[in-house]
Amino acid sequence: xxxxxxxxxxxxxxxxxxxxxxxxxxxxxxxxxxxxxxxxxxxxxxxxxxxxxxxxxxxxxxxxxxxxxxxxxxxxxxxxxxxxxxxxxxxxxxxxxxxxxxxxxxxxxxxxxxx
Numbered sequence: 520x521x522x523x524x525x526x527x528x529x530x531x532x533x534x535x536x537x538x539x540x541x542x543x544x545x546x547x548x549x550x551x552x553x554x555x556x557x558x559x560x561x562x563x564x565x566x567x568x569x570x571x572x573x574x575x576x577x578x579x580x581x582x583x584x585x586x587x588x589x590x591x592x593x594x595x596x597x598x599x600x601x602x603x604x605x606x607x608x609x610x611x612x613x614x615x616x617x618x619x620x621x622x623x624x625x626x627x628x629x630x631x632x633x634x
Contacts, residue, residue: 590611
């Protein structure tokens with residue numbers, strides 16, 4: 520079994536969801552992986568990974584609105600705000616989601632599916 524490793528740096532512009540599928544697929548293509556799995560892990564403690572609907576942009580917007588209501592910024596019960604009002608909410612969102620995803624690769628493509 521061959522194992523490849525690549526470090527990705529994804530630049531973001533504040534709170535939100537960001538599409539990284541093309542970045543991960545580029546690494547799969549770089550190493551010419553035909554069949555196997557890709558494991559993606561994020562090290563940042565206020566960031567997470569989700570497998571999310573991409574055909575309907577409203578699904579991502581709705582998810583963001585849901586998290587804004589579930590874990591609001593500027594809540595008076597949060598003490599930790601070293602990096603701003605979104606600091607503690609982003610840590611909580613990370614705990615509620617995942618820091619890694621494993622996706623099968625078949626014929627060189629991630630098997631993310633549709634709907």
